[in-house]
Amino acid sequence: MNDKESAADFIRTIIAEDLASGKHQAIVTRFPPEPNGYLHVGHAKAICLDFGVAAEFGGRCHLRFDDTNPAKEEQHYIDAIKEDVRWLGFDWGEHLYHASDYFEQLYDWACFLISAGLAYVEEQSAEAVRKNRGDLTSPGVNSPFRDRPIEESLDLFARMRAGEFEDGAKILRAKIDMASHNMVLRDPAIYRIQHRSHPRTGDAWCIYPMYDFAHGQSDAIEGITHSLCTMEFENHRPLYDWFTSHLPVPAVPRQYEFARLNLSYTMTSKRKLKQLVDEGVVSSWDDPRMPTLSGMRRRGFTPTSIRNFCATIGIKRTEGTVDYSLLESILRDDLNDVAPRRMAVLDPLKVVIGNWPAGHVEMVEAMNHPGKPELGTREIPFSGELWIEREDFREQAPGKYFRLKPGAEVRFRYGYYLTCTGFETDDKGEVTVVRCSYDPESKGGNTADERKVKGTIHWVSSAHAIASEVRLYDHLFREIVPGANGDFMDDLNPDSLTMVMAQLEPSMMDVAVGEVVQFERSGYFCMDRDSSADKPVFNRTVALRDSWAKLEKKLNQGPSEGA
């Protein structure tokens, strides 16, 4: 399946205009994650925008790590982020940068600001600073240090860098407007002291620039033309512009904001996802239930499906919540196209064919993809003892139930027509064996008389089957918007993971870790890295659409209770 084209959203419109008017000769964007966690679908939206727009307009996109807070950042996050961006299908080429690459320049610019009377060293406590900032409806109060001599601030700032003061003892603040309606402009902190080693600069620094002081300037240094970010930074744009207009930066980039992605039944918040990992709710950042790119990869999502999803949801400034079913639909679309078909029984029930020659095994031919004959066929062993899906047999069933029931004839896909002649149960009434007879003239699934057999079910020869652990997933949360009514942890779905022991057709031995196949009539499954030579493990990526389930639900709701 090819990538869906992205519509001309407001950002692409602006870029096209900037190029047409000659404002820019070429465009440069950047994707700037903080390496404090793993990337999730929300980031995919940003990545597809940043890299996508650059590619469409013949520009380039940088990967820049926003590593200004060593308290939260780690090298392994950096490595994982790079892997995820590459997996999604994007390439930053030579343009890998870090905000920390610019620490020396940023320091110089901070001194420049102090010298220009536009920044000062603050010595009030964090609490006092907060108190004096005022609130949403009342202006703040100027700091007693606001008008201290420039030389004094310069000296103090140098000593901050030299490590003379403890964490929190002082900060550097920009001198803007304590009465601004925009809180971000009330003399924002631009440097803080943190005696902590940084994943890249080690112990070279004990003062670190704040996001606001690093981002726009980093953009300027790299020649970013369009700095795209999410709406929560909208209030920061005036500050972004304040720095680039008061500092001798080499270029003046522009920031544009778009709405972040919200997906139903999950969440796109690094902080909350980290909590799920830290509290052991999920096994890891790449748990297949996680909306992280690594989790989705392990689950069996294709990069194409995620890119198509991002193209479909579009870019706007309005918040909304996308139906998870849209993602699933786009995923199925791609998987239907690329996934080879196989047979597997998730909830095995034994079928014994009474008139089958004892000990006889026959090979039947099955297509690897009904829609793509060019993908060839494979041979599957058929015998007198088979596994079928427990739900494919009913002792009593409504007329619309086309599967196995006493007296009914159904087609065993690619095999034979079987007619149910009886069944056995245990003391609890649970069906243990279904007895059938087969029509020797129906090999392959057709007969000369062309009689209609409505039902077709999948099967696996019990003597040849491979036992496998299969992990079935459901939404991680029960609520469309987890946490909407309180703590999101209260909305966890206790049934988000179910494990079953399935029986697979022998050819499944050749599936590779990470490969996705369709278990016919069931869903798409991806071989997990937990697989071993003697026990494969599969994750259900997504189930097939199930119109029978809907029909049956309706039948059961009807006036006369269904079977």
Place this chain on the structure above:
RNA sequence: AACCUGGUGGUGUAAUUGGUAACACAUCUGGUUUUGGUCCAGACAUUUCAGGUUCAAGUCCUGGCCGGGUUGCCA
């Protein structure tokens, strides 16, 4: 209640910038089918409300209503 932003079907997007509201998902009906899958056909909104400008308004103006963001030495 301050400032900033936004409001098109159940959901996500579109509408040549003032000219018969389009597409996808979801839902419901049918048809095809050796996957109750795929595929095909059909149904499903007078654009938050009230006024105004205009031959003509989802697009422009005024007011109301509703939503999101903002008071880190996080990003």
